[in-house]
Amino acid sequence: MHPRKSITKHMPKVTLRNSSIHNAGIFADEHIAEGTRIIQYVGEKITAKEAERRKDAQLENHRNDQDNGAVYIFELNKRYCIDGNVSYNTARHINHSCDPNAETDVIRGKIWIIAIKDIKAGEEITYNYGYDFDENYKDHPCRCGAANCMSFIVHYDFWPQLQKALKSNNK
């Protein structure tokens, strides 16, 4: 183990600015190599029970105001979650994409946004929000613009179900 290494390691520079996907987004200021930890997703550590309560409240806010991001709660483990709906969490501005260039990962109790591709300077950083597929999927339309955009923000695992639902709606 080299715990010091990750602390002193260079973190790529990113900027918050207007995004064509939704409101504001986070953009790379420099080339970011695949596998790089881009930014930590920080927030308030809460219990899983408290997280359930807040999730409902956050979804309700989102329903009333689409500009309000949907859910900022991340599962750390079975007992604890991080509520990233705090001003000091820059990573909360990262947009969802159906063809993202980053993903989230929990490493030693911390949530990181990690590049899954080489990211060019100026490119917007995105990840798949990983929402469950349930009756409320229409509350989360996607405008990511990717060729494979599913039109709604849903975790990859549920794409077959989403496709089925969209097909039957169009009949």
Ligand SMILES: [Zn+2]
């Ligand atoms: Zn999309």
